[in-house]
Amino acid sequence: MAFKTQDDGDDVMGEINVTPLVDVMLVLLVVFIVTAPLLTQAIHVNLPKTAETAPPEEKAAIYLSVDAQGKVFLDKQEYPVDAIENELKNRKAADPELALNLNADDAVQYGTVAKVMSSIERAGVTKLSVLTIPN
Template structure:
């Protein structure tokens, strides 16, 4: 018998058989499901009992504000531009870990804000946050 060639049998099959891939993925899923609870290395210990302690006191930051007319405020108290540095130095003397929030109106002259920031730096305050609105 001679071998007969059918015209369609010589074509390359271009379809992917996904059944073995699904089988492998299911096996991996089962392996992960079984081993996941075993991966927690929790060591059970009996912790000692103590009295409750108060949480550390959270210090409020001092607000320095510059309005649209160039007036400077420290915690809603109006001060002159020249007295910003001495006021901040006295606050820093009372609280060495002092932090500031600087609020400046968008219509204020940049030079005034720069002078306030320079006064803050000369007062020795390193914790400064410049607050803005997020759009």
């Protein structure tokens, strides 16, 4: 702590200079602003294979499958992608505890699976299991 006395000829300041601190913070802010978008858009993701999991044994679930050509099957019966939502709503009305297992081929386009999952959500199905194969 610096005190000023009558005999002192030197002027001692007891204040902190915050200008260097502000400069460092602004540089860090600019660095984060520039690098944040690059980190989120430049990462290429290869989805991992998962360990095999079994659906809960509560009761028999309906199987919804999407093959490599993008065809959608509900319990081995083929449906157009646009008709899945209505069919699931009908089955949900008949059974409010409807459970659904989703099987999607590895080669199917992501957009097709996204449309099917969106239809499942809009139909009100809350019990969904996405099935995979073991490594």
